[in-house]
Amino acid sequence: MSYKSLLTVLTNPQFAGPTLSQLVALASAQDAHAEALCLGVDRTQTGYYYAGANAMILQETLSRANAEATEMLEAAKDILGKSGVRWSAEEGVAQIADLGRHVAHRARFSDLVVLPRPYGETRGAEVEPIVEAAMFEGHAPVLIVPDDRPPLAKPSTILVAWNESVEAMRAIRMALPFLKQAETVRIVVIDPPQHGPDRSDPGGLLSQMLSRHGVRCEIDVLSKTMPRVSEILNRHAVDTSADMIVMGAYGHSRFREAILGGATRNMLEQAEVPIFMAH
Numbered sequence: 001m002s003y004k005s006l007l008t009v010l011t012n013p014q015f016a017g018p019t020l021s022q023l024v025a026l027a028s029a030q031d032a033h034a035e036a037l038c039l040g041v042d043r044t045q046t047g048y049y050y051a052g053a054n055a056m057i058l059q060e061t062l063s064r065a066n067a068e069a070t071e072m073l074e075a076a077k078d079i080l081g082k083s084g085v086r087w088s089a090e091e092g093v094a095q096i097a098d099l100g101r102h103v104a105h106r107a108r109f110s111d112l113v114v115l116p117r118p119y120g121e122t123r124g125a126e127v128e129p130i131v132e133a134a135m136f137e138g139h140a141p142v143l144i145v146p147d148d149r150p151p152l153a154k155p156s157t158i159l160v161a162w163n164e165s166v167e168a169m170r171a172i173r174m175a176l177p178f179l180k181q182a183e184t185v186r187i188v189v190i191d192p193p194q195h196g197p198d199r200s201d202p203g204g205l206l207s208q209m210l211s212r213h214g215v216r217c218e219i220d221v222l223s224k225t226m227p228r229v230s231e232i233l234n235r236h237a238v239d240t241s242a243d244m245i246v247m248g249a250y251g252h253s254r255f256r257e258a259i260l261g262g263a264t265r266n267m268l269e270q271a272e273v274p275i276f277m278a279h
Contacts, residue, residue, distance in 0.1 A: 002030045002177045007110035009103055009134075010038045010072045011126050015116040018147050020079040022274070023114045025151035026143075027085040030177070034080060036089040037106055038072035040065030041126045043096050065093045096126050100133035107138025114143050119269045131268075135249055141174040141278040142249075144268060152274055155243035158182045161233055161263075162189050162203055167248025171278040172206070175246045178276065179215045186240060187217055190232055191224045230266035237273055249277040 008023045010016045020036065027034040044061045069091040080087035094102050107113050113134040118127040134142050155178055162168055172179070179185050187210075192202035203219040210217050220240075226232050237245055249264045267275055 001180070002032070003111040004030070004032045005035070005110045006030070006032045006112050006114060007035045007037065007106055007140075008114045009106070009130050010036060010076065011041050011068075011130065012116075012122075012124055013068060013071050013075065014122060015147065016072050016075045017079070018149075018151075019114060019116050019145055020076060021151045022143070022145045024079065024083040024085055025153040026112070026114065027087070028083070029153040032085070032111070034083075034085050034087040035106070035110070036073075036076040036080065036087070037102075038069050038076055038089060038091040039099070039102065040067070040069030040072075040091070040093045041096050041099065041124065042093060043125065062093065069093055096129075099126055100129050100137060103130050103133040104137030107134040107140040110138070110140050112143060113138070113140050114145060117144055117146060117268060117271075119265070132250075135277065135279045141171065141276060144271070144275040144277065146272055146274065149273065152243055154181055155274075156183045157240060157242045157244075158185045159233065159237055159240065159242045159245045160185055160187045160206075161229075161245065161247035162187050162206055163248075165248050167250065167279055169248070171246050171248045171276065172210075174278045175276050176213060176215075178244065179210060179246070180213055182243075183216065185210065185215050185217050186236075186242070187219045188233065188236060189219065189221045190229055192221060228266055229263045230270055233267065234270055234272065237271075242273055244274050244276060245271060246276045249279045 006023055006027050008019050023034045042061050042065045073089055073091040076089040115131055118131050131142055134140050187203040187207055189202040202221055207217040207219055222232055
């Protein structure tokens with residue numbers, strides 16, 4: 001079992017290099033096809049133009065979006081063409097309000113979507129909805145790639161964030177190709193319920209299921225010694241020299257996480273290793 005169709009969606013030339021390098025590394029390790037969708041994003045909302053605005057504004061924004069798409073396509077062809085993997089790349093322009101439809105359509109036919117971190121000072125407003133569209137409408141797992149780490153071809157140590165949720169289990173099932181290849185998979189349980197059905201053996205049934213797939217598991221039960229779950233996971237990833245974190249995404253509503261924060265958003269903001277997410 002492996003990933004055979006890998007997709008990335010590029011909307012910012014600044015982050016095209018690291019994302020494409022990660023895509024190539026995975027395609028080579030998994031013997032997969034790498035696909036790059038290079039989208040120039042029209043970030044204007046034509047229904048809200050100020051009085052007196054004319055068509056020149058629309059033409060300028062479309063020209064800029066086309067130029068960005070062409071620049072990213074050339075970068076994709078350059079990197080993918082020299083990689084030795086099977087690949088394809090194409091360009092297009094989409095309005096920001098309609099971006100999710102295009103991403104979801106491509107993600108639906110992909111085994112894994114590789115994307116840059118959606119939050120940060122230089123990130124555009126379109127990156128977060130791309131991640132969400134791939135997971136929610138495309139029903140595909142997403143690998144979020146930090147900017148400053150070398151490409152990851154075959155993770156050796158993987159942390160699995162386990163809270164007995166449906167989202168976590170879905171992510172684990174979809175991450176099985178990575179989990180089976182890893183040398184060590186650490187099932188991380190933070191403050192397990194004292195009165196739950198697995199209170200005497202937190203993570204035990206999951207470890208049993210994964211071991212039947214040939215996954216080499218260890219269980220780490222941690223106390224919530226820090227305010228946020230994301231902080232504990234990130235610290236444990238550093239302490240164990242983990243190469244990847246697998247976790248379920250958006251156990252709460254996206255609106256709640258956008259307003260109040262949550263484990264998903266905090267991890268996407270702070271994690272220093274690639275994060276495999278599914279919903």
